[in-house]
Amino acid sequence: MVLQTETEEKIIASAERLFYQKGKAGTSMQDIADDAGINRTLLNYYFRSKDQLFEAVFRKAMGTFVPNVAAMMSSDISFNDYLPALVEKIIDTMLEHPQIPIFVLQELSSNPERMPQIIKEMGIDPDKVMEKMGKGIASSKIDFDPRQVILSMISLCIFPFAAKPVALDILYGGDEEAYISAMKDRKVLIPMIINQIVSQNQSG
Amino acid sequence: MVLQTETEEKIIASAERLFYQKGKAGTSMQDIADDAGINRTLLNYYFRSKDQLFEAVFRKAMGTFVPNVAAMMSSDISFNDYLPALVEKIIDTMLEHPQIPIFVLQELSSNPERMPQIIKEMGIDPDKVMEKMGKGIASSKIDFDPRQVILSMISLCIFPFAAKPVALDILYGGDEEAYISAMKDRKVLIPMIINQIVSQNQSG
DNA sequence: GTCTATATTGTGATAGAC
DNA sequence: GTCTATCACAATATAGAC
Numbered sequence: 118m119v120l121q122t123e124t125e126e127k128i129i130a131s132a133e134r135l136f137y138q139k140g141k142a143g144t145s146m147q148d149i150a151d152d153a154g155i156n157r158t159l160l161n162y163y164f165r166s167k168d169q170l171f172e173a174v175f176r177k178a179m180g181t182f183v184p185n186v187a188a189m190m191s192s193d194i195s196f197n198d199y200l201p202a203l204v205e206k207i208i209d210t211m212l213e214h215p216q217i218p219i220f221v222l223q224e225l226s227s228n229p230e231r232m233p234q235i236i237k238e239m240g241i242d243p244d245k246v247m248e249k250m251g252k253g254i255a256s257s258k259i260d261f262d263p264r265q266v267i268l269s270m271i272s273l274c275i276f277p278f279a280a281k282p283v284a285l286d287i288l289y290g291g292d293e294e295a296y297i298s299a300m301k302d303r304k305v306l307i308p309m310i311i312n313q314i315v316s317q318n319q320s321g
Numbered sequence: 322m323v324l325q326t327e328t329e330e331k332i333i334a335s336a337e338r339l340f341y342q343k344g345k346a347g348t349s350m351q352d353i354a355d356d357a358g359i360n361r362t363l364l365n366y367y368f369r370s371k372d373q374l375f376e377a378v379f380r381k382a383m384g385t386f387v388p389n390v391a392a393m394m395s396s397d398i399s400f401n402d403y404l405p406a407l408v409e410k411i412i413d414t415m416l417e418h419p420q421i422p423i424f425v426l427q428e429l430s431s432n433p434e435r436m437p438q439i440i441k442e443m444g445i446d447p448d449k450v451m452e453k454m455g456k457g458i459a460s461s462k463i464d465f466d467p468r469q470v471i472l473s474m475i476s477l478c479i480f481p482f483a484a485k486p487v488a489l490d491i492l493y494g495g496d497e498e499a500y501i502s503a504m505k506d507r508k509v510l511i512p513m514i515i516n517q518i519v520s521q522n523q524s525g
Numbered sequence: 526g527t528c529t530a531t532a533t534t535g536t537g538a539t540a541g542a543c
Numbered sequence: 544g545t546c547t548a549t550c551a552c553a554a555t556a557t558a559g560a561c
Contacts, residue, residue: 122526124526124527138430138431139346139431140344140346140347140427140431141347142343142344142346142347143344143345143346143347143431145553145554145555146554146555146556147553147554147555155527156527156528156529157555158527158528158529158556158557159526159527159528161555161556161557162526162527163526165556166555166556167554167555167556216430219423219426219427219430222423222483222484222486222487223344223423223427225486225487226342226420226423226483226485226486227342227343227344227347229485229486229489232486232487232489232490233490233495236490236491241491243490243491243492243494246491247492261510262503262506264492264493264503265503265506265507265510267492268481268488268492268503269477269510269514271480271484272476272477272479272480272481272484273473273476273477275476275480275484276475276476276479276480276483277472277476279426279430279480279483280426280475280476280479281430281433282426282429282430282433282436283426283429283436284472285433285436286436286437286440286447287440287445287447287450288447288451288468288471288472289468290447291437299466299468299469299472302466302469303469306465306469306473310473310514310517310518313514313517313518314514314517326544328544328545349535349536349537350536350537350538351535351536351537359545360545360546360547361537362538362539362545362546362547363544363545363546364537365537365538365539366544366545367544369538370537370538371536371537371538
């Protein structure tokens with residue numbers, strides 16, 4: 118992260134909070150300026166336009182996930198062995214930034230045509246990911262498509278945060294502590310689930 | 322569904338499409354009127370305000386899920402036995418309305434304080450849901466909290482649709498047919514996963 | 526770098542003619 | 544029920560003083 122002026126940092130921090138909660142169209146430049154306690158025109162001075170400010174926030178949010186994937190791909194241990202660490206990393210990231218999934222998915226849902234370029238920019242090679250996955254999942258008991266396994270793992274990790282308001286209320290009666298505690302429990306539950314799918318003779 | 326005038330139907334149809342894709346703040350009344358091919362003031366004539374039009378769309382979207390839950394709760398067979406039918410119902414609903422999850426979750430994320438009242442209005446009794454769940458899950462092999470099981474099942478069913486742009490591009494190389502086909506496969510995969518978690522001696 | 530003033534356009538909503 | 548005309552206001556963005 119490059120050094121930034123204090124004002125620029127305040128803008129980004131406020132823009133993040135508000136874009137995450139209210140979305141791009143639901144947040145005005147004035148809202149952000151007020152939240153940051155600065156003059157509205159400074160947003161244009163530093164970021165030229167609302168679009169460019171949003172873009173900065175969006176890219177930072179996307180970048181939150183990439184290190185997790187990158188770390189997995191650069192490690193030389195198999196998917197199965199790396200699984201618990203990966204799940205823990207993802208859930209820890211979610212506990213810190215629970216609003217990011219919906220924010221990112223809402224933007225990608227509105228502008229799906231952005232996906233191909235984003236993948237390219239983030240340096241993710243789908244083939245390489247699949248190769249890594251397939252390696253650990255080859256001996257699957259139920260002969261799952263590796264893509265179904267990875268999709269299921271991500272679903273189990275991320276959806277409970279995207280659906281926090283619903284889960285919190287219906288399943289945990291509004292008890293935030295109970296909800297958080299349950300999310301932490303999933304660090305061990307999810308690898309168990311995935312391992313059960315993938316293979317029961319990992320030792321072989 | 323009550324009989325509606327043709328104009329009213331056109332408004333709702335356009336409002337759904339646009340609210341789903343661009344969100345509430347990202348969609349103007351003019352956008353909706355143009356999409357419906359009618360005069361903008363008719364929106365106010367039929368729905369009084371943008372807020373009330375949005376509310377109509379939001380409630381209809383929420384109502385899409387409720388029948389699935391309601392059907393499960395009113396059935397007298399156990400959760401485990403009902404599982405495959407429930408998963409199939411949910412995934413079929415998602416295939417028909419893949420944009421609803423993000424739309425609903427975005428709104429609830431912006432206004433989580435709405436949850437308690439919504440649950441009440443929809444006639445969902447959390448205790449009754451939990452009782453139903455706990456019944457089928459009691460003999461769990463890994464002694465899972467029933468809430469973790471239900472949360473996992475929902476995650477596995479819904480997240481792959483919420484994350485469609487990402488999954489489509491990274492996992493299926495942009496091949497829409499392959500993606501849809503994979504989603505259909507999950508109708509049988511997900512019950513297998515959940516059953517493996519829950520119990521291996523359901524017969525007892 | 527930070528402010529005030531202003532240009533321009535878009536927005537939700539209503540009144541009133543037909 | 545549907546239209547035109549209009550209101551009051553909020554939005555993004557820029558020019559220019561300090």
